[in-house]
Amino acid sequence: MSEAHTGPQRALRQTMAWAHGWLGLIAGWILFTMFLTGTAAYFRPEITQWMQPEIRATAAAPAEAASSAVRYLTRTGADDLQWYIYLPDARTVATRVFRVPAKPDPKARGGELDLDPVSGTPLTARETRGGEHFYRFHFQLQLPHPWGRWLAGLCAMAMLGAIISGVITHKRIFADFFTLRWNKGQRSWLDAHNVSAVLGLPYHAMITYTGLITLVTMYMPWPVMMNYAKPAQFAQTAYGTPDDVPASGVRRPLVAIAPLVRDAEQRLGGPATRVIVQNPGDSAARVTVALTTRGAISARTPTVTYDGATGRFVARSGDPASAIQTAGVMLGLHLAQYASTGLRWAYFVLGLTGAAMVGTGLLLWTAKRRKPGAAPFFGLIVAERLNIAVIAAFPASMAAYLLANRLIPADMAGRAEAEVSAMFWTWGLLALVQLGVPARRAWTILFGLAAALWAGIPIVNALTTARWFLPSLLDGDMLFLAFDLACLAIGIGFAAAARVSARPAPKTPGRSRRSLEPAHA
């Protein structure tokens, strides 16, 4: 589309259409995987629960869970520098604890542990990365730190640029709501792209910008350098964290934790979600309790800090500056931890429209350039094959990850890494194998395979665990029930895609009419 650059007088709509097409193509393949894994990550704790079917812990109040966790931690890590205790809520069954030991033990595997909220004893379940894997892939792309985050940020910027240029390109944004011409080749892909993009536009714009804000301190930390000689000072004033108190070296037992949690809940006006203990067992111990994000959009919730040796109230984090509150709300809108189940499903569906928008945009790029009867040029072949590898093979590999969780023996060493490997081997192999088949057949075969893998999840779940469809239905286990049904629905969706892609190529619409319309991508 270099013709857009011939004259000095170029219409804004034309250059923006050109920029939109290239930004979307270059970033699109990564953005598609980011949309899918990010959408899955809305159900991060639920996926983790499904991937550890052995755990059936009894619910406990935050204060009770905190005291049982502290009981365990005092026994096993009295000399630690810090304890992080993530309390269970409606979406998690276990108390998650994380220890920062005084002397790091290189042999010990990560200090993260799930505890039973009532007894405080460690829960034993199959090792898995659970929903955390999709969540991490969404912004780290399985690349070494910090490159994955930078690449994800660059793609998010391309997305922001593509949204702005896409909106400028559009003359008739309202009419496009109602325009979907089926089975007309390129015309249909353009309509589908417009419908998915315009319907979800507020969501897409919001999720892209707030996504950039989640890592703003990494992508744009530079203003801090101009206003603070010591950058740590910014964080301290901005988030109202009390000064760190060094350990005194004098041993003093920690006060009972449950009354502190209850007091904090009263002061903050809601259930506690997190307890941080600094210098446990020292006379300078500090206990910080944070309010749950449920009920407030902002992901940055207030905290109360106590003296751990006496139980004396030390400080409550103040109302932060408006810029920080804005960033907190943006973070909250992106993570959607505030959302109830219904809104969470709305987020999930909107996330899928995002993937559909990126996917149809990628297909449109190739459909526009395919000339009937002419041999495709090299770039078109590459783009088409990458489209198949990403749009059809990647979702299949996500199913492989979930299937691996059920098929790899529960007590195998290194099984968490094996599950992740299963996903990437599936993706890589499918991406290579499809090269041996004509493109149209490859679409059908891979969509069919994705359908089989997704629909296979409830079946494999039934064969390998006792928590399959019928018991879940009888026990009212909504999570396992919904998981089975969602996998089945996704499988049916891919089966439909396989059927559509197997149909003979549609007749190309009149080229003369199309060439009169403005270029959209």
Added chain:
Amino acid sequence: MAWRWITAVVGGYGFACAAAMLIARVLPAGDPIARVEATGWPMVLSFLVYAGIALWSLHEARLARVSAVVWGGALVMAVLLKLLGVRP
């Protein structure tokens, strides 16, 4: 074409960083909270500046003008930042 894209992506980021730093430095900051505001708002809004300058770099036909505004602008702002120094 390669230079145009490098200017839009790399130069545009440099421009946005310099602009955010300059605005953060010159906004009034009488008390600790105002200083957080003066720092935080340019951080939060910088991505709009980046997107705007990058898309303009792709739109403007005269490449010399694009280079002058993006790289020159970033350079001028960098010199100003050097002269201003960290806020006391």
